[in-house]
Amino acid sequence: MVLPIFVPSLLFVSGEAALLPILPATAEKLGADLPTAGLIAGMVMLGTLIFDIPAATVVHRLGERGAMIGGAMVAALAVGAAALSNQLWMLALAMLIAGMMASIFGLARHGYVAEMVPLSHRARALSLLGGTFRGGAFLGPLIGAWVADAIGVQEVFWLGTALCALAAIFLVVATPADKPGDGAPLSIRAVLSVAKQERKSLLTLGVGAALLSSIRTSRGLGLPLWALAIGLSPAHTSLYIAIAGALDFALFYSSGQVMDRFGRRWVAVPTLLGLAITFSLLPFSFDDSTFLTVALLMSLANALGSGIVMVLGADLAPPAQRNEYLASFRLLTDVGNAAAPQLISLLTVLLSLSFAFFTMSGFSLIGAFIMLRYLPKTGPAVAPKHF
Numbered sequence: 001m002v003l004p005i006f007v008p009s010l011l012f013v014s015g016e017a018a019l020l021p022i023l024p025a026t027a028e029k030l031g032a033d034l035p036t037a038g039l040i041a042g043m044v045m046l047g048t049l050i051f052d053i054p055a056a057t058v059v060h061r062l063g064e065r066g067a068m069i070g071g072a073m074v075a076a077l078a079v080g081a082a083a084l085s086n087q088l089w090m091l092a093l094a095m096l097i098a099g100m101m102a103s104i105f106g107l108a109r110h111g112y113v114a115e116m117v118p119l120s121h122r123a124r125a126l127s128l129l130g131g132t133f134r135g136g137a138f139l140g141p142l143i144g145a146w147v148a149d150a151i152g153v154q155e156v157f158w159l160g161t162a163l164c165a166l167a168a169i170f171l172v173v174a175t176p177a178d179k180p181g182d183g184a185p186l187s188i189r190a191v192l193s194v195a196k197q198e199r200k201s202l203l204t205l206g207v208g209a210a211l212l213s214s215i216r217t218s219r220g221l222g223l224p225l226w227a228l229a230i231g232l233s234p235a236h237t238s239l240y241i242a243i244a245g246a247l248d249f250a251l252f253y254s255s256g257q258v259m260d261r262f263g264r265r266w267v268a269v270p271t272l273l274g275l276a277i278t279f280s281l282l283p284f285s286f287d288d289s290t291f292l293t294v295a296l297l298m299s300l301a302n303a304l305g306s307g308i309v310m311v312l313g314a315d316l317a318p319p320a321q322r323n324e325y326l327a328s329f330r331l332l333t334d335v336g337n338a339a340a341p342q343l344i345s346l347l348t349v350l351l352s353l354s355f356a357f358f359t360m361s362g363f364s365l366i367g368a369f370i371m372l373r374y375l376p377k378t379g380p381a382v383a384p385k386h387f
Helices: 002-017 023-029 034-041 043-050 052-083 088-116 119-150 155-173 188-197 199-229 234-250 252-262 265-284 288-303 308-316 319-350 353-374
Strands: none
Touching (some): 023 088, 034 088, 052 319, 188 319, 199 319, 252 265, 252 308, 319 353
């Protein structure tokens, strides 16, 4: 699995993650005001979100490996086009396409591991895959910062192009066993039909997974916002979040071991309870030491659930309609990711940042209840018979 999955995933995630810190500044250079720059920065997530369902048709036609190769190649071209953009609409379109390719790549990668790895090792394999996300989200901006400082901001786009192209090259060179696409068209109606057929699992465990995704995204946004609110310096904030991120990355494999040996519930419920507790503690941190303590506890809670969202999707997907189901499942979790920043911003404006954190803590408790209610005590997740 190293060459066909883990290395290309690390490269692809690193390539797109390297762009995120520089997108607002690049948009501003092209004439965008602050709200427009934020909109441009969100184009990658928007592209991923709107293409979650159509991605299933691409994977069905090309097969998992073919879809990953195609997605990485088109993403490299899109990021290269962003480097050459001299108009805001060109930059926005390029990032939108890159996000669409991330949706194709992510669905194909998820489906491939679910198909090829035995159930006894599924959670460990998907936890390792989750570790590549964490590694890429750390390495991409780190290398991008060095390139921006040593060469220039514009060259970070070429770094992203090179990393996405390298992911495609690794996929071409690797020759794993593959379930090829059958070349037959798959309509979006077919994907929606599978979603209707499996609505019980989507409306229960799928919603629970979406809540967990939303809480995780809120963590990434909430920590720097609270650090700003209590007056921490940007340098100290970056250092503390990096230390917490290192703990998160170091423990990702342990989650898979627990899931494979004891069952999914033993990871999903503690993760959501831990995030609920730490979000409630965050408003009571008031200086460097208390902020770092809460950030570390939050990373520990998050690390307990590395890979759990992908594992739940793989468990619940009908084997004969795996990619069709995963398209709908991933749409739910991506909606959770996309909604979290807007909800925190809205609650902060209307009430306070502390209230926003307590609200996310409440959502985390709801997610924990859903997981406790619908996940079996041991073994993989199964679709509920009633809800």
